[in-house]
Amino acid sequence: MTAVRLADVVKAYDVRGLVPAQLDTRVAGALGSAFAQVIAIPEGEDGVVVGHDMRESGPELAAAFAAGVASHGVPVTMIGLSSTDQLYFASGSLGRAGAMFTASHNPAQYNGIKLCRRGARPVGQDSGLAEVRDLAQWLLDRGALHGPLTSAAPAQIDATDVLADYAAYLRGLVDLSGGRPLRVVVDAGNGMAGHTVPAVLGEGLPVEVLPLYFELDGTFPNHEANPLEPENLRDLQAAVVEQGADLGLAFDGDADRCFVVDEQGRPVSPSAITALVATREVGKSVAAGTPADQVAVVHNLICSRAVPETIEELGARGVRTRVGHSFIKAQMAEHEAVFGGEHSAHYYFRDFWYADTGMLAALHVLAALGEQEEPLSALVAGFERYAASGEINSVVVDAGSATERVRAWALEQGAVADGLDGLTLTREETPMWWLSLRPSNTEPLLRLNVEAADQATMEQVRDHVLTLVRQED
Secondary structure, X not given: OOOOOHHHOEOOOOEEEEOOOOOOHHHHHHHHHHHHHHHHOOOOOOOEEEEEOOOOOHHHHHXXXXXXXXXXXXXXXXXXXXXXXXXXXXXXXXXXXXXXXXXXXXXXOEEEEEEEEHHHEEOXXXXXXXXXXXXXXXXXXXXXXXXXXXXXXXXXXXXXXXXXXXXXXXXXXXXXXXXXXXXXXXEOOOOOHHHHHHHHOXXXXXXXXXXXXXXXXXXXXXXXXXXXXXXXXXXXXXXXXXXXXXXXXXXXXXXXXXXXXXXXXXXXXXXXXXHHHHHHHHHHHHHOOOOHHHOEEEEEOOOOOHHHHHHHHOOOEEEEEOOOHHHXXXXXXHHOOOEEEOOOOOEEEHHHOOEEOHHHHHHHHHHHHHOOOOOHHHHHHXXXXXXXXXOEEEEOOOHHXXXXXXXXXXXXXXXXXXXXXXXXXXXXXXXXXXXXXXXXXXXXXXXEEEEEOOHHHHHHHHHHHHHHHOOOO
């Protein structure tokens, strides 16, 4: 019997838990066995590809998961050290389901798993992950491995290295060869970008990489590998200014998100990067003969208003979605969108199996900058049109009551309500502002984003809404 409750570690989109208290080789093996029985065998997958990041527990957990999968006659290919988007590349190019062992930006004592079907199609709570969790729990509770489906002949587990192919594929999507020389500081945060950046931005490109924290170290000795937190960008910002670089790039632990700093050391909004890359991807499609109004771009509802405005100005179709990669990927596939962006710095591409890859977004930024003489700050200025609060989390006892207080006040101000994901309130009259208030799925939190036509209005709305949210019932 086991004391592990998989309901505590299997989240909406992935697995995340403390090692070894919540995630050890026995748990990993049970999840591998369940993944084979719920996803790989019923859906006729040709096999499963497994990778892991630089965390010390990664190789052992990945091997246990692979053994669980192979015990059911499903072949496994181990790709070893990889970024999450490198695993997605392997899933897409090899036509296999995938499992990536990573806890992304979480502290060193954590590990986790991101699962996908062949072609990097996501596996979440509503698309098989809950069934994987429940079967794995059944196996653990009974000290079993195989469960309902067994194979008399375990499949082979082999190994391959896809890093060079991954790098070549990305370089084939964005041509940097004709651009002006650029100097870029890259902060890998001791995460997997230290493994992938040298391969992608290596020889033959007019790009000089100035590395920060490229040593793979799952204890994160320099700072957390979470660029969403401003303090984790400070070293990069200072290095860009001190070394006179053209820009800076910061990746999270598993290198699927990319944040950008301009030549003055100022963070560039991920919404501005979304608008920039959208402009390039729509332009590429139009140049290839697709009418602009048949080109779709997906963005989530907390992206800056500048994103849908840019898409409209391009003549393309904007598709607004809920926050979360499963929603983005579903809408990407449904609309055959060329690109999708989230304000969290996840960027999705049709040419990358609708999966997210921070590295491909970085290549687009480098290419756009290399094609002009002006600095990055000038390049993105047209996409940074509004004042934004960033996401602010508040601990609340009654999220429903807090939300209703904000709704009532905003409607009095002439705002219009939208319930796509939590509550969005938009006031079009001058001074324009909009806000999003969303409850967390796992914590007693409300997440607030405010954007306005000017800084003073944004601050006034932000402060008043926070007072309403944090008011005691």
